[in-house]
Amino acid sequence: IPSPLGIGKVRLADGSQVSGFICEPFGLEGAEEITALGGWRRRTAVDAAALDAHCKASELPDFKRPREYVFVAEIPKSPVGKILRRMLVAGEYTIDPGASQ
Numbered sequence: 680i681p682s683p684l685g686i687g688k689v690r691l692a693d694g695s696q697v698s699g700f701i702c703e704p705f706g707l708e709g710a711e712e713i714t715a716l717g718g719w720r721r722r723t724a725v726d727a728a729a730l731d732a733h734c735k736a737s738e739l740p741d742f743k744r745p746r747e748y749v750f751v752a753e754i755p756k757s758p759v760g761k762i763l764r765r766m767l768v769a770g771e772y773t774i775d776p777g778a779s780q
Contacts (some may be wrong), residue, residue: 698760750775 684706689699702710727748734744752773755766766772 752776 685701686698687701688696689701690696727750730748731744749772751767752775755763755772757763
């Protein structure tokens with residue numbers, strides 16, 4: 680993630696912390712507010728066909744291309760923030776209802 684952006688913990692008004700994008704104040708100059716659009720996922724409008732086209736256009740060999748693209752509402756994580764791969768493999772996730780499959 681290029682400067683002035685980063686990923687870090689954001690403290691909410693209720694005192695809880697969530698992972699999120701952080702930005703240095705100078706990086707906000709001329710930035711577009713996308714909250715009303717439903718967040719960055721809705722703004723980027725990437726779908727499975729676009730991802731597959733990108734993989735095909737790159738030097739990625741066909742056997743390394745994903746067989747399936749699944750857009751999840753949230754990646755399952757442990758209490759310490761590690762991705763729970765076994766849950767993803769087992770299909771224990773919620774599909775993002777707003778994503779183009």
